[in-house]
Amino acid sequence: MHAPALDHYRFTRGTPKEQQAYAAELIQALKAHSFVKIVNHGLDDPTIEALFTRMQQFFALPRHRQQEVEHLASDNPQRGWSAVGVEQTSGLYSRETGRPVDELKDAKEHYDIGPPDDTQFQNQWLNNDVLPGWQSFMEDYWYKCQDVALSVISVIEMGLNVPQGTIQDLCHPAASEVRLNHYPAIHASEISDGSTARIWPHTDFGIITLLLTDDVGGLEFEESHKSGKFLPIPQGAKNELIINVADTLERWTNGTLKAGMHRVMQPVSTHLGEKTLIQERWSVPYLFKARRDALVGALPEFVTPQVPSAYDSITALDFQLRRQHQVYSNAQLAGQ
Ligand SMILES: O=C(O)CCC(=O)C(=O)O
Numbered sequence: 009m010h011a012p013a014l015d016h017y018r019f020t021r022g023t024p025k026e027q028q029a030y031a032a033e034l035i036q037a038l039k040a041h042s043f044v045k046i047v048n049h050g051l052d053d054p055t056i057e058a059l060f061t062r063m064q065q066f067f068a069l070p071r072h073r074q075q076e077v078e079h080l081a082s083d084n085p086q087r088g089w090s091a092v093g094v095e096q097t098s099g100l101y102s103r104e105t106g107r108p109v110d111e112l113k114d115a116k117e118h119y120d121i122g123p124p125d126d127t128q129f130q131n132q133w134l135n136n137d138v139l140p141g142w143q144s145f146m147e148d149y150w151y152k153c154q155d156v157a158l159s160v161i162s163v164i165e166m167g168l169n170v171p172q173g174t175i176q177d178l179c180h181p182a183a184s185e186v187r188l189n190h191y192p193a194i195h196a197s198e199i200s201d202g203s204t205a206r207i208w209p210h211t212d213f214g215i216i217t218l219l220l221t222d223d224v225g226g227l228e229f230e231e232s233h234k235s236g237k238f239l240p241i242p243q244g245a246k247n248e249l250i251i252n253v254a255d256t257l258e259r260w261t262n263g264t265l266k267a268g269m270h271r272v273m274q275p276v277s278t279h280l281g282e283k284t285l286i287q288e289r290w291s292v293p294y295l296f297k298a299r300r301d302a303l304v305g306a307l308p309e310f311v312t313p314q315v316p317s318a319y320d321s322i323t324a325l326d327f328q329l330r331r332q333h334q335v336y337s338n339a340q341l342a343g344q
């Protein structure tokens with residue numbers, strides 16, 4: 009489970025033979041665990057340092073500034089700031105527990121950034137004089153992540169033995185998002201009594217997710233598909249990028265790759281005394297998504313008469329709206 013990170017240079021700088029071997033290992037890891045860690049992916053250390061510094065600047069602003077770019081609950085893709093607890097990831101999960109969503113709280117605030125040139129669901133930005141250079145840094149980071157994601161998708165296409173471009177061609181125009189997650193410090197007892205999670209078990213909606221985290225810990229992946237058993241992911245070097253399979257790739261591959269169920273709880277190192285305060289935590293997923301009019305049923309390459317498509321063929325946007333709907337209560341969606 010705790011396999012060392014794979015070296016992405018084996019693809020970007022490797023011989024065809026090295027590329028094939030790397031692709032086979034990556035697919036094997038994704039089949040076994042639904043996630044894999046990679047290094048030498050193209051996001052350099054100074055960029056990662058600056059990303060965490062920049063995101064912290066936004067969350068340190070006075071509340072009224074954050075409210076200027078607040079995302080209002082709707083089924084649409086999120087843009088801008090969502091306050092702690094507004095997004096209820098328990099809605100993606102409560103069906104399994106049978107407990108009402110409102111009893112299961114999320115202890116996270118976040119900021120979402122869609123494609124810089126998105127005209128359908130536009131980004132929300134503060135004036136440049138509030139956080140000089142912030143918007144252009146984040147737009148730049150969004151493009152850098154897109155490059156990494158496309159490169160990883162090339163590897164996945166190779167490892168799955170489908171023609172290059174099979175998946176990549178379904179990703180333009182882009183609909184992907186950078187999400188800046190802030191988990192404020194929280195009493196361990198709030199998590200251990202089962203009422204709150206930093207983020208409840210869920211799968212991501214897109215194709216793959218590229219995830220960077222700080223070293224606080226707490227991220228857990230389901231050990232194997234539908235096992236219900238979660239294993240903590242030890243934090244490696246800060247530049248390790250976690251790649252996980254998300255819903256759309258599971259659907260396109262007709263279940264050959266399964267979306268990785270994950271959550272964020274207290275770090276394993278935490279002594280769970282009543283009064284223990286778990287330190288704040290930061291993470292940045294890049295949610296790599298299909299173009300909005302692409303169909304997200306199984307691709308023909310993964311369907312046979314014996315193995316028909318197990319997924320309904322709706323558009324990526326409809327799928328997004330369906331999943332997004334689950335993270336808000338009806339009252340929120342009615343604007344109350
Ligand atoms: O914070 C993390 O490590 C994971 C975040 C996550 O799963 C998400 O934002 O979808």
Ligand SMILES: [Fe+2]
Binds near residue numbers: 293
């Ligand atoms: Fe996630």
